[in-house]
Amino acid sequence: MEVMVDEKDLKAAGAEPLPDDRRGLRIHGWEIESHKGSILKSSTLQEWEEKLETTHLPEMVFGESCLVLKHVKTGAKIHFNALDALGGWKQEGLPPVEVPAAAQWKFRRYLLVGLMLICSKPFQQVILDYDYTFTTPYCGSETIEMDAEKHENGEILDRTSSLHWEDCEEQIDMVALASKEPILFFDEVVLYEDELADNGVSLLTVKVRVMPSCWFLLLRFWLRVDGVLIRLRDTRMRCVFDDSANPVILRESCWRESTFQALSARGHPTDSAAYSDPSIISQRLPVVMHRTQKLQVSGNL
Numbered sequence: 402m403e404v405m406v407d408e409k410d411l412k413a414a415g416a417e418p419l420p421d422d423r424r425g426l427r428i429h430g431w432e433i434e435s436h437k438g439s440i441l442k443s444s445t446l447q448e449w450e451e452k453l454e455t456t457h458l459p460e461m462v463f464g465e466s467c468l469v470l471k472h473v474k475t476g477a478k479i480h481f482n483a484l485d486a487l488g489g490w491k492q493e494g495l496p497p498v499e500v501p502a503a504a505q506w507k508f509r510r511y512l513l514v515g516l517m518l519i520c521s522k523p524f525q526q527v528i529l530d531y532d533y534t535f536t537t538p539y540c541g542s543e544t545i546e547m548d549a550e551k552h553e554n555g556e557i558l559d560r561t562s563s564l565h566w567e568d569c570e571e572q573i574d575m576v577a578l579a580s581k582e583p584i585l586f587f588d589e590v591v592l593y594e595d596e597l598a599d600n601g602v603s604l605l606t607v608k609v610r611v612m613p614s615c616w617f618l619l620l621r622f623w624l625r626v627d628g629v630l631i632r633l634r635d636t637r638m639r640c641v642f643d644d645s646a647n648p649v650i651l652r653e654s655c656w657r658e659s660t661f662q663a664l665s666a667r668g669h670p671t672d673s674a675a676y677s678d679p680s681i682i683s684q685r686l687p688v689v690m691h692r693t694q695k696l697q698v699s700g701n702l
Contacts, residue, residue: 410583414613426586426611429642430474433611435588438465449484453491459535459595459603462487466590468607470616474646476546477564477698479638481607481620483592489539495532498626500600534624535595535603540636540654541620543696566652566694573639573651573693578617586611601625601673615641624658627673632658633683647699654694657686 411417416428425434441449441464449464450456462483469480543564587610595603602625609618617639624632633656640650665671669685676682 406585407583410613411585414583414585416585416611416613424588428585428611428616430472430646430648431616431640432471432473433469433586433609433616434471435468435590435609436466437590438463440464449487452484453487455491455531457531457533458487459593461591461594463591463593466592468588468590468609468618470609470618471546472648472698475698478544478546479564479650480542480544481590481592482542483605485542486537486539486592486605487535490532490535490537493532493536493538495534495536497532498534498630500626500629534597534626534632535593535605536624536632536634537605537622538634539605539620539622540652541638564696564698566696569651569693569695571651571693571695573617573637573653577614578639582612582614584610584612597626601627601629613642615639621679623679625673625676628661628671630658630660631664631676631682631686632656633679633686635683647697650696650698652694652696654690654692655688656690657683657688659686663687 411426414428416426419425419427419432419434423434424436425432427433441462445464446458446462449458449462464483467480467482469478471478545564587608589606589608592605592607593603594605597603602623604623605621606623607618607620609616611617618637620636620638622632622634624630635653635655635657637653638650640648642648661671664685667685669675
């Protein structure tokens, strides 16, 4: 989706493009920037495997791709990247999704070829004893970053710490998001993807949309194991621009999933081709978990 932005709309909203050909913009004290890099090379992939203590990573890992939203005054930074997302996958350690015998053979053959060609490892038996879907509970990464903080003694120190979200009852106003506002900036960044040995798809993406009244983003993990399981983990965030120097961010996380067998029992099709677009079929999937949180961005974080 390519969005053509009118310079008049940018000026009217008090926004400006980022300098030095960076992709993004400045608006109401925020710097919002996206970057798209290439798939990790084998040498870097091995470094990631060592960091994550694994020998399995998705087919396509976009290690240099990221989305960053930084509140300049407070140094509050929310960002999205593949390494942290895969760290969440490794830490959560869900059991492997059970697949039919024929699919198991295809998975094992695919994984074995990957081990031999990519990792230069000797022939060995491959057992599906890990979460090969790369499902992650990742909701984003947060830090507080100040370039330099001066103390009374003249010493300059870098300060980095975490932000803290609190559970709340408020929900993101989706009706307001549907209003006809000009889109000042839009981008979609793929963090990683795997076709599961031609047995489905595992995909993690993050989309951001900036309007004159707010910014909104969707981090989505989408999984389809053909004939077996569909899983959707969405994280939505919205920050409304107002006159306050301490903006509030709402975050909604929702985990939905269903087996193909359960979908069939409710009268839905079992053909995998009917489940190519997660946005269309999300409401067919039962909710496993839903959580809403709030972050007050302030200089006292």
